[in-house]
Amino acid sequence: MLQVKNIEKYYGNKNNVTKALDRISFDVADAEFTAIMGASGSGKTTLLNCISTIDTVSAGDILLDGENIAELPAAKLAQFRREKLGFVFQDFNLLDTLTIEENIGLALFINHRNADEVKNQVGRIAQKLEIDGVLDKFPYQVSGGQKQRAACARAIVAGQSLVLADEPTGALDSKASKNLLEILTKMNRDMGATILMVTHDAYSASYAGRILFLKDGRIFNELLRGERTRSVFYHEILDVLALLGGDVSDVI
Numbered sequence: 001m002l003q004v005k006n007i008e009k010y011y012g013n014k015n016n017v018t019k020a021l022d023r024i025s026f027d028v029a030d031a032e033f034t035a036i037m038g039a040s041g042s043g044k045t046t047l048l049n050c051i052s053t054i055d056t057v058s059a060g061d062i063l064l065d066g067e068n069i070a071e072l073p074a075a076k077l078a079q080f081r082r083e084k085l086g087f088v089f090q091d092f093n094l095l096d097t098l099t100i101e102e103n104i105g106l107a108l109f110i111n112h113r114n115a116d117e118v119k120n121q122v123g124r125i126a127q128k129l130e131i132d133g134v135l136d137k138f139p140y141q142v143s144g145g146q147k148q149r150a151a152c153a154r155a156i157v158a159g160q161s162l163v164l165a166d167e168p169t170g171a172l173d174s175k176a177s178k179n180l181l182e183i184l185t186k187m188n189r190d191m192g193a194t195i196l197m198v199t200h201d202a203y204s205a206s207y208a209g210r211i212l213f214l215k216d217g218r219i220f221n222e223l224l225r226g227e228r229t230r231s232v233f234y235h236e237i238l239d240v241l242a243l244l245g246g247d248v249s250d251v252i
Contacts, residue, residue, distance in 0.1 A: 001194050002028035002051070002162060007060030009046055009217075020046045021057070022217040028162075033188040033195045035205040037237070038214035039244060044198045045166060047214070051196065052085060052164050053077050065161050082107050086155030086193075088165040088184070090172075092147045094139040100150045101126070101135035107158040125153045128191060129183065148180050156193050163187070165197040169204050181207045202241060206234040215244055 009021035049055040062069040105118040126132040169177035187193040213221040
């Protein structure tokens, strides 16, 4: 599904160059839930920005469904994002003037799908995420958990290939964080969503099936959860974070 091949990212000019990404390579399989971890400045957000086409690589290739993102002309980037990428934001980014149904189906309307198709597709996703009873309500009329589910539904409703989440629990309390992570897990396990999540939080990362750890713009280590419990996986994550250096409490 996603292939990242020897990508590099430089900032600055010839007199003062910063290398944010240093020959990073990895693949993400279809229906995989992968987390990216690392301390501040490790390159994890830069990496996600390059994959999401918000930023461009200085060298290397990023392929999604066999299409090289790095070679897409500017005119096609917006269409590529709508059709291939789903985003889960910290603050949900729902539009207050649209109903929950309209918020979820917005990408479909932008892609010129007919009204019946949009309604049916939104209804199917909403039912799976248990928000079909609030589709006619506005964001201010529903709970925080229902907003979370609506934001997640929007990220996959158009059949997007990859869901990107940048610190999705960063602005949430512990209960809301747990709810969102369980929604992402349901999307991955029950609905086949491929998820790439950047996080500094070991608890959040423990919900993923695989973790890539970045240090100084390079992949430092990798963990696969396999059949281990989430609790065991969580403590293994802490061990790797300790190896990364610094006070573990600063990055969890």
